[in-house]
Amino acid sequence: SQQGEEDPQALSIQEGENATMNCSYKTSINNLQWYRQNSGRGLVHLILIRSNEREKHSGRLRVTLDTSKKSSSLLITASRAADTASYFCATDPNAGNMLTFGGGTRLMVKP
Amino acid sequence: NAGVTQTPKFQVLKTGQSMTLQCAQDMNHNSMYWYRQDPGMGLRLIYYSASEGTTDKGEVPNGYNVSRLNKREFSLRLESAAPSQTSVYFCASSPRDRWSPLHFGNGTRLTVT
Numbered sequence: 001s002q003q004g005e006e007d008p009q010a011l012s013i014q015e016g017e018n019a020t021m022n023c024s025y026k027t028s029i030n031n032l033q034w035y036r037q038n039s040g041r042g043l044v045h046l047i048l049i050r051s052n053e054r055e056k057h058s059g060r061l062r063v064t065l066d067t068s069k070k071s072s073s074l075l076i077t078a079s080r081a082a083d084t085a086s087y088f089c090a091t092d093p094n095a096g097n098m099l100t101f102g103g104g105t106r107l108m109v110k111p
Numbered sequence: 112n113a114g115v116t117q118t119p120k121f122q123v124l125k126t127g128q129s130m131t132l133q134c135a136q137d138m139n140h141n142s143m144y145w146y147r148q149d150p151g152m153g154l155r156l157i158y159y160s161a162s163e164g165t166t167d168k169g170e171v172p173n174g175y176n177v178s179r180l181n182k183r184e185f186s187l188r189l190e191s192a193a194p195s196q197t198s199v200y201f202c203a204s205s206p207r208d209r210w211s212p213l214h215f216g217n218g219t220r221l222t223v224t
Contacts, residue, residue: 004153033212042115042201042215043154088153090213098169099213101146101154 004032004089004102012108019076021105023089024069030092032065032072033099037086046074046087081111113137117202117216124192124223132187132219134202140214142207143185145169145177147198148218154201160185161207192223 007022023032031050035043049056049065049072056063062075076083086104093100118133136143141162146154146169156169160179174196176188185204189196199220203213 009151035212040217042203042217043213044215045212048212098156098159099144100156100170103151103153 004091004100006087006089006102006105008105009103010106010108012110013079015079015081015109015111017079017109019079019083019107019109021074021087021107023072023074023102025072025089025091025102026070027091028094029067030094032063033090033092034061034063034072034074035088035090035101037088037104039085043088076107079107079109081109083107084109115202115204115214115216117200117219119219120217121220122222124189124221126193126223128192129188129190130192130221131189132200132202132221133184134186134216135184136202136204136214137183138204138206138214139182140204140206141182142205143179144203144205144213145175145185145187146201146203147171148201149198157187157200189221192221194223197221197223 004025033048034046037043047058060077065072088104090101115136144159145157155171158177160166163182178186199218201218202216205211
């Protein structure tokens with residue numbers, strides 16, 4: 001079963017707008033990671049946030065983590081057409097060795 | 112630097128046929144993984160190898176076998192393919208530090224008819 005669940009499943013925005021994706025999970029975690037997947041390609045790691053961190057930035061990406069609500073969000077600011085991709089959260093649980101992925105959010109950025 | 116290389120890129124099998132998916136990494140990573148990706152299901156872990164010489168079952172191991180041939184190579188075998196195994200298969204590797212991200216190959220798209 002999936003540990004993480006992304007919301008929304010699909011998102012369509014105009015270039016220049018911000019995109020926000022959410023991830024909820026079920027059990028305690030060591031860290032949470034976000035990945036991007038372009039069509040027909042493998043996943044690429046974007047950012048990792050540890051369980052004792054609340055916010056992290058990387059370029060136009062901002063990730064927040066709320067362990068009390070077991071949720072995370074990924075914000076992409078000033079989106080570009082090249083940001084069109086699927087975005088996945090993955091959780092590293094306290095118990096076990098398996099990094100578990102959610103079903104992903106499909107983001108389309110229209111030029 | 113090639114990273115994680117998977118072969119073949121595409122494969123069509125008939126029900127009952129067997130095949131081996133190959134994966135190699137050149138990053139000297141300790142851990143390697145096989146995932147399958149189905150629409151709306153995200154990625155599900157089939158098997159993983161935390162280090163050379165060890166393999167463990169993931170979430171969906173039934174119908175698959177794996178071999179960690181050496182530190183670089185981790186193969187996935189389907190002994191008797193079934194239509195339910197139609198999927199995109201991804202190999203990944205990591206240094207196996209808990210804080211290290213996974214590095215993925217570009218996948219093998221398998222269709223079983």
